[in-house]
Amino acid sequence: MAVALAIGAATTLHTQDSETEIVRRARSKVQPIYPELARKMNLTGTVKVEVVVAPDGTVKEAKVVGGHPVLASAALEAARKWRFEPAAEESTGIVNFKFERHQ
Numbered sequence: 001m002a003v004a005l006a007i008g009a010a011t012t013l014h015t016q017d018s019e020t021e022i023v024r025r026a027r028s029k030v031q032p033i034y035p036e037l038a039r040k041m042n043l044t045g046t047v048k049v050e051v052v053v054a055p056d057g058t059v060k061e062a063k064v065v066g067g068h069p070v071l072a073s074a075a076l077e078a079a080r081k082w083r084f085e086p087a088a089e090e091s092t093g094i095v096n097f098k099f100e101r102h103q
Contacts, residue, residue, distance in 0.1 A: 025085050027057060032078035032097050038070045044100045047075035053091050057084040071099050 032047075047067030054060040062079045064072040075097040082095065 024053070024087050024091055026082055027085055028081075028083045030078045030081035032071075032074035032099070034099060035070060035074050038068075038074075038099065039101075041070065042101065043068055043070055045071060045098075047071050047097045047099070049075050049079040049095045049097065051079055051082070051093060051095055053084045053087075053093070055087055055089060057086045059083075060090065065094065067097075071097075075099075 045068050048065045050063050050065045051059050052061040059080050059082055062076055064076055067075065075095075078097065079095050084091075
């Protein structure tokens with residue numbers, strides 16, 4: 001029996017002081033590596049990572065704000081490698097990494 005893994009990431013960036021969505025897009029997205037322990041445990045789910053993006057588009061800070069701890073470190077590592085379009089100011093938002101197994 002073959003088992004395929006699908007990992008997806010969605011981006012929702014908002015300004016720190018309001019709920020207005022930023023028109024700042026991710027230029028490069030790094031997908032997380034599905035941890036071997038998660039594979040053995042057959043874990044699926046979504047990990048939410050809050051990122052602070054510097055004006056130059058690099059991820060200045062990243063922290064896990066939700067999700068299974070076994071999946072969290074992989075999502076955090078991937079989020080730190082993302083690059084966004086430059087902007088005049090820093091921005092903060094949530095990146096959702098969805099880990100799921102397909103048969």
